[in-house]
Amino acid sequence: MEFPTQMYIDGTLADGRASRDIINPATETVVATVAVAGAEDADRALNAARDAFAGWAATSVAERQGWMRKLRDEVIAQEDWLRSCIHHEMGKPWAQTEEDWDRLVASLDFYAEEIARVNDEILVDRAGSHSHRVVHEPAGVALAFLAWNFPLLNLAFKIGPAMAAGCPIIIRPSDATPISAYAVGVLCARIGLPKGVVQILATESYAVADALTASTMPQVVTLIGSTRTGQHIMRTGATSIKRYSMELGGNAPVLVFEDADLDLAAEIVTGVKFSNAGQICVSPNRVFVAEAVRQVFEQKVVERARAAQVGFDRNAEITTGPVIDGRAWTRLKGLIDDAVSEGATLLAGGDRPEGQMTGHFLAPTVLTDVTETMQVYRQETFGPIVSIIPFAQEGDLLRMANDCEEGGLTAYVFTRDLARAEACAARLRYGEIQINGVKYDIDLPHGGIGQSGIGHDCSSLALHDYLVKKRITRALDTNSFGGLNP
Template identity: 45%
Template sequence: MAETGRLYIGGRLRDTGVTREVVSPATGDVVGRLAWGGADDARDALVAARDAQQMWAAAGGDARAEWMDRLRERVIDAERELRTAVVAETGKTWGQSEEDYQLLVDSLSFYAAAARDLAPEPLADRAGTHTHELRSEPIGVAVAFVAWNFPLLNIAYKLGPAMAAGAPLVVKPSAKTSLSAAVLGRLCSEVGLPAGVVNLVWGDDVEIGDALSSSEIPALITLIGSADTAKHVMRVASTSVKRFSFELGGNAPVIVLPDADLDRAADIVATLKFANAGQVCVAPNRVLVHDDVADDLVARLVHRAHDVRVGAGGPGAVDMGPLIDEAAADRVLSLVDDAVSAGARVVAGGRRLPDAPTNAFVQPTVIVDVEADMRVAAEEIFGPVIGVQRFSDTRDAIDRANATTAGLSAFVFGSDASEIARCVDALQFGEVHVNGVKYAIELPHGGMKQSGSSCDCSLRALDDYLVTKRVSRPVSSPA
């Protein structure tokens, strides 16, 4: 078994005297060990980040970009080790681990380029009596809480913009998936990042999280997680004025119009829903399909569900792994059972995978005759379950799509440009994908309503980590 993964605080790897085993949800085997941190480790990480703040800000964008380039090259060298850790701790397939790894590489590349482009912006003076410039300066220490479904990708969303902006970062990975974070911390140590620029600390989620949130050191707290977690963080963090940036999941609707390309719609819905066992915040949650094509779309979805190879395996062996743990599988199956008891019908899957190595595996599932008030439609499923609702009027479909407190992603499939535009204009979601889907580090990713504030990815993500300083001088003043 590999060495125990250690915390990374103040430029050093740290043992804590306490360890925890990492158990694979796919096999039930112990796949690693982690040093287990506590509140004191979290406070030490904050102090290390605060001590690095002045140095890291003064280094300038070019120097920060050079450090990011060095880390990116080390990440590339360690691709297999990083992806192996992700597969071990999450149970996801080898192919699905590539997205985690690649987004880390892409984030370091994209934001290194952005760091080199940071420069003061001139601002016109209406009276002509002064010159003005707007400077973007680091906000200070940033704390990032990241979810377990994409352990490296979620860190990447925070690491790139924080390093580029010059904001020292403390990352708290989920207690469920800190093995890959430990590998990343070791890589940071190996390239010799300046002490305190990046810190990774994990342990009991509440103990570590509350120690970080309650401190007066962070200027920014950013979170990928649930709305309940975000509200808890804001309450605990009220010891000082802080900036918050949240991505809080969704309840994504799919509107399939009667003239849609049904094969395209089925391919994208099934791919998004069964990838990572449905544990994706932008995965389709409510498939609203016109009566005229509902039966045809369902037949296609059932066919694709039956074709998914589920299990634990190496590269190319399976298409979908388990949920993160047995409790997650229990919850997903309870949503299915609740829907059936209320009149829905299961037409594919709906049970645990027979003879699976653990109880965390759920079959790819399709449910029809779903109603909007069923839990499977009202809650984010976060599992491999497609719930189908029928509609006869587009306005009704839009109203049902918007009838949620979430507002992250939505999807529309159709051919009539006016009907598509009608949907796009009315949908209350931060992202609307039309006849396809696209995510990339350069594209803003964020939501409306209770799906969060601010955004990850793109140059706009830098705004969270920067503050604006205005410098004004009379025209006659020396520079």
């Protein structure tokens, strides 16, 4: 299968002055050699987006919807190709690539419909002398930085609302997984999307990425990445006033009380933790378990960890693929070894799967007796490691759950006591509280609190990150004067 290698800038597919080998972390072989952007490419993309803004913003909702649906149809027609790009560039199990692809289809569909629901707001004038309406307009050029863990899903969360709102968007995929994003560029070129509306360019140069952010042309800067990266982008972007929408890091707690459905809790914890090799921003990280059910819960988690199928085979039911690269593997192994040296007990995994010599695979790992001082507790692991923290009394539980330097994205609560669940939800400082289950979809708001981000992905809230409000006031009597003091 031939994989795309070119950037998409100013309506055309383009080679760069430099290139990068993309390595499949499962096989450690080169998938493709792709173009990466230099300073001139970044300037061309910025200028093209700026030049496209007036025309794209002025298009009717119906016209923008038409382009989005053309792109959606191509995404549907090229499902196997797009999913193969993800499968090979990050070693993601084949079945799990469907979510990436599906979210791109869903985003183009949802936001094409959602933009038609954005209406003017009529304000009542207290004196009755003027009419007032608030209208919504495109904010301007958008700049999106994407993480590598869900190459198409992350792109979907940005391209849908930006196109619908009328904002030209420059997408910088991760330099680790640019292939599937470049494939979307091929589809944009194929449908003849107006020049400058979407641009896709990867770069491994910090200087080029910083130049994009520091430019005064983008009005919206959006990111899926770490809290540290978000802080850097905001500092670099301070050359002008910009709007930010960022989904950043998290250190998700799980609260498993003694009355919880332990099979359900174990299934969700391991399902989210071992899928995508645990490289999920909402993945359960610190699992607080009531001492009374601790041994039973641990057994259920260990059984699932040992039953997980690890590997890279499109025709097999693989649970856990590789982590993204050797550096990630070494970091995760270091967290495990540090925890064990500090007194944690290793119940499963902890190293390469037996017999797996090639690829950056880490066996699904279960640690217990984890404490607050351990690095695996303090850091977002972003790997297939379940850390269990037993608790005997609830007094300090919420303090520990909220003790998260990287801010609050998602928290999980398992209990049959609805009043207890709601009390926990009220006090947990996280943007999403999942009670006795887990659900994400394009129409549900996704965002964090504090250091976990600003703004939202998904839902109508994301669309409004790309829209600005304008008040239009008209005097009903030409002799009326409402005053200038706000």
